Amino acid sequence: MRSIITISREFGSGGREIGKKLADDLGIPFYDKELLEMASKESGICQELFVKNDESYTNSFLFSLVMGNYPVSADGRINPDMPLNHKIFLAQFETIKNIAKKGPCVIVGRCADYVLKNEPNIIDFFISGNTAEKKKRILERYDIEKNKAEDFIRKTDKRRASYYNYYTDMKWGEAKNYDLCINSSKTGVDGAIKLMKAYIEIKEANADK
Template identity: 30%
Template sequence: MIITIARLCGCGALHVGENLAKHYGIPFYTRQTLMQLARDKGMLTEMDDFFEERPVNELLVAISSELSDARTGTTEKPLKILLDLIGTKDCIIIGRCGNYIFRNRTDLISVFLKGDLGTRIENIQKEKNLSLTDAREFVEDADDCRVRYHKFYTGLSWGNASDYDICLDSCRLGTEQTAEMIERYIDITGSKKASHL
């Protein structure tokens, strides 16, 4: 079973992922741990921009969307490397276009976490010890970057409900209840059982 978690900034995805990893006893991959995995395999330099979530030039997005050769070379290589790094392992992955990369796995549970902008800003303000103004700028920049990043690497609109199994408001639920809701979804759908067949 692989659980992928996409998220708006400030939704507590790391805590949700940690709770799920503890519950299921499976590895939990964040940007840092995936970078280390790629470094250990000698593949980090080929995926640097992918891991850094660098803002993508809008012109490059337009060009790569129209030119399949450019798109294949620029965007699909890091996705294939990550697919190969994870293989068929049971794990949880935060971000990194996981719902798209692992879409052909029958044991995929893809999650999108959302929440009220004001609450997300407050969460980041506390987490990073920022002023309200700086926290707002951080959240808005992170969300904008993720929209462009996802579009660049997948050609899809980030946060589109049809691309995920479930969408939850983790700001209203809290991280523990969010993790429990995901666990209930997995139990009800029999996803964990199916992944071991």
């Protein structure tokens, strides 16, 4: 096992649960909200600010960063006068890159597939789900009125899509941007994991040929 696995997911699709169980099965680290805490500690920026800006766009900084157009000082360091929200995105970007350097892992969301797109051992999954099943999962996990659940899901997915589309040159949820797209409503959590493990095995075997 040598792959770095990223999981993009629709809200309520079980993407986090699937990612955590996959990581446990494979015996590799798992990162979701944990990534924000790490970025906060490494950068010295308050963790609440990472949570506030989590998968919500405010500018095109991350795209500029990936494209190599971010502002630097004369000695090559990131400009200390950079706005705070830019620093937050940079810290998260660097944390994702540092995590990948440590070896196989599972990273959920936060444009990790795009940040790591040049890594040789990257495998990108997208998890979707049917509205009824997503609504049921959300109502079980969040204190929200039943008649507002569907709107909550729609707005959260819209926010995630806007974040991803704005900071990358790809479209969130578009099949060609991922190795494999899975509808967890049809496979179930365990079925999704089984498919992902099979794909990882196939891809790694083909890479060895």
